[in-house]
Amino acid sequence: MAFFEVKDIKKKFGKTNVLKGVSFELEKGEVLAIIGSSGSGKTTLLRCINFLEEPDQGKVSVGDDVLIDIPSIDIANNMSDKLEAKIKKIEQGKLTEEQKQAKIAKLLDSEENKARKKWKKEHALSDEELRAKRLHLGMVFQSFNLFPHYNVLDNVMLAAKLQAKENSKIDISAVEKNALELLDKVGLKDKIHNYPCELSGGQQQRVAIARALALQPDILCFDEPTSALDPELTGEVLKVIKGLKNSDTTMIVVTHEMEFARKVADKVIFMANGVIEEMGTPRQVFGNPKSEKTKAFLQKAEEII
Amino acid sequence: MSFQEVTLALLEGTKYTMGLFFLTLIIAIPLGMVVAALAMSRLKIVSKITNVFIWIIRGTPLMLQLIVVQYVPGLVFGFPMKIRFLSALIAFSVNYAAYFAEIYRGGIISIPRGQYEASYVLGLNRKQIVGKIVIPQVFKRIMPPMSNEVITLVKDTSLANIIGIVEIIMSAKEIVATKGIIWPLFYTGVFYLVMCGALTLLFNYIEKKLDYYKI
Numbered sequence: 001m002a003f004f005e006v007k008d009i010k011k012k013f014g015k016t017n018v019l020k021g022v023s024f025e026l027e028k029g030e031v032l033a034i035i036g037s038s039g040s041g042k043t044t045l046l047r048c049i050n051f052l053e054e055p056d057q058g059k060v061s062v063g064d065d066v067l068i069d070i071p072s073i074d075i076a077n078n079m080s081d082k083l084e085a086k087i088k089k090i091e092q093g094k095l096t097e098e099q100k101q102a103k104i105a106k107l108l109d110s111e112e113n114k115a116r117k118k119w120k121k122e123h124a125l126s127d128e129e130l131r132a133k134r135l136h137l138g139m140v141f142q143s144f145n146l147f148p149h150y151n152v153l154d155n156v157m158l159a160a161k162l163q164a165k166e167n168s169k170i171d172i173s174a175v176e177k178n179a180l181e182l183l184d185k186v187g188l189k190d191k192i193h194n195y196p197c198e199l200s201g202g203q204q205q206r207v208a209i210a211r212a213l214a215l216q217p218d219i220l221c222f223d224e225p226t227s228a229l230d231p232e233l234t235g236e237v238l239k240v241i242k243g244l245k246n247s248d249t250t251m252i253v254v255t256h257e258m259e260f261a262r263k264v265a266d267k268v269i270f271m272a273n274g275v276i277e278e279m280g281t282p283r284q285v286f287g288n289p290k291s292e293k294t295k296a297f298l299q300k301a302e303e304i305i
Numbered sequence: 306m307s308f309q310e311v312t313l314a315l316l317e318g319t320k321y322t323m324g325l326f327f328l329t330l331i332i333a334i335p336l337g338m339v340v341a342a343l344a345m346s347r348l349k350i351v352s353k354i355t356n357v358f359i360w361i362i363r364g365t366p367l368m369l370q371l372i373v374v375q376y377v378p379g380l381v382f383g384f385p386m387k388i389r390f391l392s393a394l395i396a397f398s399v400n401y402a403a404y405f406a407e408i409y410r411g412g413i414i415s416i417p418r419g420q421y422e423a424s425y426v427l428g429l430n431r432k433q434i435v436g437k438i439v440i441p442q443v444f445k446r447i448m449p450p451m452s453n454e455v456i457t458l459v460k461d462t463s464l465a466n467i468i469g470i471v472e473i474i475m476s477a478k479e480i481v482a483t484k485g486i487i488w489p490l491f492y493t494g495v496f497y498l499v500m501c502g503a504l505t506l507l508f509n510y511i512e513k514k515l516d517y518y519k520i
Contacts, residue, residue, distance in 0.1 A: 052422055131428045139426040145419035148518050149441045158437065159427035197519035215427065 003028040004219055004250060008072075009048055009058035011041075018044045019055070020274040026219070026267070029248040033261035033282075036271035037297060042254045045271070046221050049252070050139050051130065056116060062218050067133045073119065075112045083111055138217030142224040144204045146196040146211070153179055153192040156211045175214075182210040186240050202233030206240050213249070220244070222253040238264075258301050262286050270294045311480060311489045318476030319496055325393055325462045325472065326500075330455065332398040337405025344410055362403035368464050371396045375468040393465040401458060408450045412443035445515045452508035459500050473497070 002025035011019040018041045026032055034042045047053040049060055051068075060068040075083070090103050125133070146155050156179040164170035183189055186206040196204050205225055212220055222241065226234040238260050244251065245264060255261055261268055261282060268285040270278040270293075278285055278294040289295045343355040362370070375392040379385030386392045416439055424434045466475035473496050477489040 050426055052425065127430055131430060134426065135428045137426070139422075141419060141423065143419055145417075145423035147420065147423070147438060148520050149445070159429060162429060162433050162437070195518040211427070 002026060003063060005059070005061045006049065007059040009045065009060070010056045010072075011044055011048055011053065012056055018274050019048065022058075022271075022274075022276055024267075024269060024276065024279060026250055026252070028250055030266045031245055031251045031253065031264055032267045032269065033265035034252065034254045034269045034271060035256070035258065035261055035297075036269075036277075040271040041274040042271050043223055046139075046223050046252065046254050049219075050137050050221055051134050052139075054120070062136045065133070065136065067136060070116075071119070073112050073115045075108050075115060083107075135215060136218045138212035138215060138220040140205070140208050140212050140220070140222045140225050142227050144196075144201070144208045144228070146204055146207055148196050151193050151195050152183065152188060152199070152207050155196070155207055156182060156214050159211075160214050179210070179214055182213050183207075185213075185243070186210045187236075200233060201229045202236045205229065205233075205237045209237075209240055209244075213244075219250045219252060222251065222255070224254050224256065226255070226257060256301075258286070258298070270297065272297070306480060306484050306486065306489075311492065314480060315473055315476050315489065315493060315496060318471055318473040321390070321465075321470055322459075322462045322472040322496075323500070325390070325397060325465060325470070326459055328394055329397040329401055329458060329462075332394070333401035333405055336398060336402035337409055340402050340406035341409035341413070344406060345413065359403045359406060362400055363407070367396065367400050367461060368467055370400055371464060371468050389469050392468055393470050397458075397461070397465075401454070404454055405451070408447050408454065409443070411450070412447040413439065415446055416442055442520065445518075446520065448508065448512050448515060452504070452512075455508075456501050456504055459504065460497055463497075 004026040006025070007023045009019050009022045010017075022041070022045055024032070034045070036042050044053060048055040048058070048068075055068065055070060057070045057072045058068060059066065059070075079087075086107060087104055090100055090107070093100065095103065147158065150158060153176075157175055160170070160175040160178070161172065164172050164175055180189070180192070183192055186209055188203060188206055188210070191199060191203065191207075196207065199207065205228075209225075225241065226237050229237060234257065238257060241251070241253065242260075242264050253261070253265070263282070265282050268280065268282050269276050270285060270289075270291070272293045278289060278291045285294065286298065289298060340355060340359070343351055344359065346352045346355070371393060374396040375386050375389065420438055420442070421434065424438050429438070462472055463474040465472055466478070469475075471479070473493045474490075477493045480489045481487055
């Protein structure tokens with residue numbers, strides 16, 4: 001069994017099928033780059049893994065801990081008598097065949113949503129349980145999302161300090177030492193007393209990385225960490241992420257930086273239309289893509305450069 | 306009537322003006338939080354009722370509300386309001402609580418979603434998110450509209466003379482009526498200017514103190 005497993009994640013927003021069953025595995029210390037055009041579901045996948053979005057179905061586990069396990073709900077093959085009667089009624093009605101099909105599909109859809117809601121209600125986690133699961137993962141956002149009213153050091157220490165308050169076993173002085181070490185690692189030791197508004201975008205993103213690392217997550221996720229930065233600042237952030245590779249942090253990076261994916265990732269996933277179109281080592285995906293879609297995407301990315 | 310005598314008489318009225326002002330703030334600031342919480346409740350019924358309440362309070366003149374609080378209990382329920390100052394305090398507190406609630410609500414919804422998401426992924430619980438992330442930022446954001454509203458309150462207290470509270474304007478009107486001089490009425494402006502000036506300085510100071518970060 002792999003260290004981190006994602007199995008058959010599906011997610012709909014209204015009628016839009018954003019994720020149509022995504023599965024992958026990662027070993028400890030591996031770096032996964034997820035590439036693909038906008039709207040292919042990369043960010044939604046990351047958000048589902050991070051509990052920022054609730055998938056409709058799928059399983060996520062880290063080591064022996066199951067984080068998410070939502071079964072598929074197959075209404076069409078497990079119909080109640082009442083539902084069957086309803087469908088019969090539609091079929092015997094006066095609508096055209098097309099209208100009937102649409103109506104049945106809509107009915108099944110709403111029944112499925114109801115059943116899913118019911119399941120989720122029955123299996124709802126307490127805030128504490130959810131929090132414990134969440135802490136397996138860290139997240140770095142495209143828009144940094146630093147807390148503007150805390151200085152750099154406090155941004156990094158806040159969560160660990162709050163945990164220390166609740167749990168007397170955690171040593172507060174160790175929290176500060178750890179935060180300072182991390183800020184040194186991302187090259188911001190001289191900025192610890194500055195506020196986020198006084199930093200450049202690249203510096204802010206490096207603080208966000210230190211903040212995520214402070215909780216020692218098993219998996220650190222990056223959601224397009226450099227998309228809000230100009231090329232110069234992009235470099236400094238990518239360098240920091242690259243530097244983390246040597247430590248044994250497992251990372252998932254959603255990115256548009258092809259060069260970064262090629263050089264730093266151990267594994268690359270190309271997503272298109274809510275499915276994994278191609279997965280493999282950077283050499284396989286970039287050097288010898290099998291899918292036509294991957295080829296087209298890479299060619300376009302190449303042309304821009 | 307000498308300048309000094311008029312000043313003393315108006316200072317007597319200032320006691321009621323300031324009393325009404327401070328007591329209204331003490332009640333309306335927390336009451337507004339309750340109203341804001343109800344208005345943002347997940348229970349649709351609760352938020353709907355609260356919004357109707359806010360609509361009525363903001364949609365009718367404060368002067369009318371003063372009259373309603375003073376006279377309706379006696380006329381309709383046979384339970385006359387004996388202390389006029391209490392009527393004024395109730396009307397002002399409820400009225401300002403509704404306005405404050407809207408300011409609080411505006412401040413809360415202006416906090417970007419990313420702040421909540423960052424808090425979630427860092428494992429903060431609901432209480433910590435509200436106490437450590439949302440409220441400190443809301444506090445800064447609502448300062449300018451709050452200072453506006455508080456300064457308006459100073460001047461609104463003069464409406465209380467409609468139900469016979471002898472505040473500054475009422476004191477001046479009494480002098481005008483009995484002594485046949487009109488300048489004390491104009492002189493009241495100075496009292497309001499001094500009070501509002503002090504508040505402006507206070508709010509400038511607070512806003513400067515909160516200026517250590519930008520949003």
